[in-house]
Amino acid sequence: MERSFKNIDDYISVQTPEVQILLEQMRHAIKKAAPEAEEVISYNMPAFKYHGMLVYFAAYKKHIGFYATPTGHSEFKEELSVYKQGKGSVQFPLNQPLPLDLITKIVAFRVKENLKKKST
Structure with missing residues (x-):
């Protein structure tokens, strides 16, 4: 049975200590770029909302999944090309430092994209 999470703290608390550090780094990088964004759980994973959904992330056995769909991935296609990708996702391996500047x-x-949509 899959556990349902109430908030991002709850999600992070069930991870291993090493993964908790990475998830907190991810969270901090997101907050740095979107300090007014609301932390939520969506699809049972951490997400940030600001005039619509911004990004999601999740811990897996060997990577942190990052979801900035649809345009976040296509806009940074070259920088993300060194990482394994799926449809609308990128995988940051647990055994490598997170690209925090790129995430930010x-x-x-x-x-900017969400604010532009809001104003039209």
Whole structure:
């Protein structure tokens, strides 16, 4: 039976200590780019909302999944090309440092995109 999470703290608390550190780094990078974004759980994974959904992320056995769909991935296609990708996702291996500056840039892009949609 899959556990349902109430909030991001709850989600992070069930991970191994090593993964908790990575998830907190991810969270901090997202908040840096979107300080007004709301933390939510969506599809049972951590997500951030600001005038619509911005990004999601999740812990897996060997990677952190990052979802900045649809445009966050296509806009940063070249920078993300060194990572394994799926439809609308990118995988950051647990045995490598997270690309925190890139994550921050992607989130900032998504914030601008959502604000632009809001104003039209």
